[in-house]
Amino acid sequence: MSELLQIIGPGGEAVRPELLPEPALLEQLYRAMRRIRHFDERAVILHRQGRMGVYPPFGGMEASQAGSALALRRSDWLFPTYRDSGAALTYGMPIERCIAYWRTSPHGWSMPEDLKLLPFYVPIATQYPHAVGAALAEKMRGTDNVAMAFIGDGGSSEGDFHEALNFAGALNAPVVFMLQNNGWAISVPTSTQTKATDLSLRAQGYGIPGVRVDGNDIVAVYHAALEAVTRARSGEGPTLIETVTYRVKPHTVSDDPGRYRTEEATRTWLERDPVRRLKTFLEGRGLWSEEREVALEAELMAEFEQAVERADAFPEPEPVEILEHVFKEPTPALRRQREQILEELRG
Template sequence: MSKPTAKSKSKTPPKSAAVPAPSDPTAAGAAAYADAQGEMIQLIAPDGTVTQPERLPDVSIRLRLYHLMRRARHFDERAWVLYRTGRMGVFPPYGGMEASQVGTAAALTPDDWLFPTYRDTGAALTYGLPLAQTIAYWRTSPHGWAMPENLKVLPFYIPIATQYPHAVGAALAERRRGTRNVAMAYIGDGGSSEGDFHEALNFAGALNAPCVFILQNNGWAISVPTRSQTRATNLSRRAEGYGIPGVRVDGNDVLATYRVTAEAVQRARDGEGPTLIETVTYRVKPHTVADDPSRYRTAEDTAGWDARDPVLRLRAHLLAEGHLTEEADAEITREIEAEFEEALRVADAYPEPTPAEILDHVFAEPTPQLVRQRAQILAEEGA
């Protein structure tokens, strides 16, 4: 992972051009972009034109972010195919949220911590989780359960918001060890209504923990739209109640997302405490591959979000600036496809798990109960 390229000594979020609120703030799709109480940082518009040239990351970083987003999207698309052919378990898609996940995780180094939710496969892949192991995880195979020892990433959290306090603990442990490492945790807009969210922000603020909290406002908490679970139109302002900076960023603009995250990471490294970043995006896909979103949202809800596609936005920018060619883009496609197919071959070659393996990755040291349960399973297998 590349180190952040920007450094800010101020605890005040940077001033940036605001994205105008939509004309109909009651529409579910548009409501996520309504910002009556503050600014939303954006560096490139949906058509790829530059809005803040002075804040653009280096070209090498822009190209890397594009490659990582393309890679994350390919995994999401192939996971759908594997699920439909019986080769993948139930999977929470994140297509359309690549900028939010890639732009944040890419600001970390391998020495930092990543606490992902179940929808943050794109962030975990960006951070370095191997493709084959990720495929195995979503196949519910034990070969994907234990995270790599050299990678400080936690398994995908299914409970809502519990990862936030855990991240604060990891951040404080790093500070106690005398490192400059930070912890980054993810949550959805629905999770910001959970008690763990508020407790973690208060905990981190009071103890000045080197934490970066990512709040992905994707418009929906399963079937509940953001407008129904809260009257707040700017979730980043919840940080103010805990005395920490809150930043609202266009979560479909990977360059803006990377920039504000890199600055927040640097502030944490410099001992200036935690930051809450609200990435405003949209869950264009179902809650999971087994979900039918037509039961709770309409075409009007999702209208306009295809035009804000984060991958196409950065592609248009890079092509217009001459940093990417059609030939180079085609080569990226071939490289990503080949990498995935090789990972799939490896995952397919993993041996079938035995019943007792379900207990192997519960605790580092098995409890007496687990030892007895394992012995019972093995005895039943041999019977």
């Protein structure tokens, strides 16, 4: 089994002090995790209030998502799964658009023009080949931009996963494959879907590097992701990063995980909480205080409430909007369907 990269241990202790970044970056990493955790917790509340649709929580996976997304720059590509709201928000997706998406509103179906962020992928693993295509397009244009795509452990059993790794390796595509091994593919544990115990080793079959990281250590995730992104930018090709974490939350807000797992394992992973881990480290070094925590919480609450107000102000969608954001230029079939909808509305 590959070595598990860990820089800060579960108790907030420095395991690899030589790999610790500057205090300013440590604070940035902590703030990013606290920001997306605040969103995740508030999103669940919005659902319970009937103000948001079915939502897949990512609580407990903040390090895996924020640490990797922060390694990118604005000109890079990000391909998230449905559980990667945290990565998308860290990368730059406006909170109100994320809320709109989970309200099934067309206002959340498209991204800002200057953000190379794809809408959340619900089909399993289809984003991996797409990311390879985007990375190769950047390579053909002569840029040093890269693509980063996320997947769960269940997605690594799909054909798209293997085809993408082979394609990227053969063509030396500047792409970083993030494989978030959170222990579950809905109700199926990783140990049931595959006999493999180290998913990062699958990279060897395609001649590309594979890295295994403690997915609850944001410093380690950021370190591995930045190294992979740097390799891709310099023309050294793709990397597969397995972040070992756990889905402590339900699959979605409509799921009851108690039907297929005990809470004992969940409690064990709660003790490895990524946010508390970095906070403990920062406090131990005198880099964080309770006063700053209170101020940050107030800042995050104000940001979220303002975003909810903007999301609430979006106009109600028209039926024809379901056909928009499919192609840049509508196809003849889409135009006919649009006319049919308008005719039915008039009639």
